[in-house]
Amino acid sequence: MKLRLLIALLFICSIVTAQTTVTTTIITPAHLKAAEDALVASGAGAQMKENITSMVKQAATGVPDDKKGKFMEIMNGFMNKYMNWDLLKDQMAAMYAQEFTEKELKDLTTFYLSPLGKKLNQKQPILFQKGALMGQQTVTAHQAELQQLMQDAFKEQ
Template sequence: MKYKFLIIALLFCGAAKAQTTPDITPAHLKAAEGMLKAAGADTLFQSSMATMMKQASANVPEDKRAKFITVMNQFMAKYISWDLLKDQIAVMYAKEFTEADLKGLIAFYNTPLGKKLNQKQPVIMQKSALLGQQAVQSHQSELQQMMQDAFKDQ
């Protein structure tokens, strides 16, 4: 199916589920949550999901596109929304950054440059995704041949 990319991406997002670990203090987790808020992670997450949906739906026949988008939006609202994943994402950040690191990131995101980065990030992500899509499309026949060669003995 042409929307395998979206399904794989959704599975990747679902695999991001994490559990709180005893080595993360409440203050450390609070710093991670504060960093996500300061970074505008909710907006970036929603923008990324919308970009992914737009790209995936472009591969769906026109007469089925509206229904595809409706079903995928329902599925994502049920399982892959920011509200459902934000706590788990905060835990992931707390595991990767010290509490001091996270507080430093909060300070950065509250500077004019940090705010500018927040404002520009969705556009940059969208343009980056388009670059990737264009690269795949311009070499699609080569990719198809590579896939055929890789799976011909199976």
């Protein structure tokens, strides 16, 4: 149970942790606006909320029933405080602006507003849940091996 909770929490953290790199790219206000527009068109705010909700629920499956309510309350409060769209959208827009040109961001916005882009937005939560379940099933199927590797690696010498 503790292993599943740890893996789920690490997965949550990995979703929102970006690798920091030094960049010399000058980002103009128009470039930053294009990044924000692309994120909004992609439904990034709603997807972030849905993904976090899904991960908290998934993490709660390993918590005893008598502690599950409090666990969910604490995790949801923490995530709402630190991992919400309003707090992170500017940082995410800057991150996207560093990785994509202004034109690419405008093209992404056009795509996300197209019928195919809208379909992708609708399917993303389902795909995320299926991917998370696939990952959990893979870890669970090999949990004994992982536990043995951890025991071997950390046993006292």
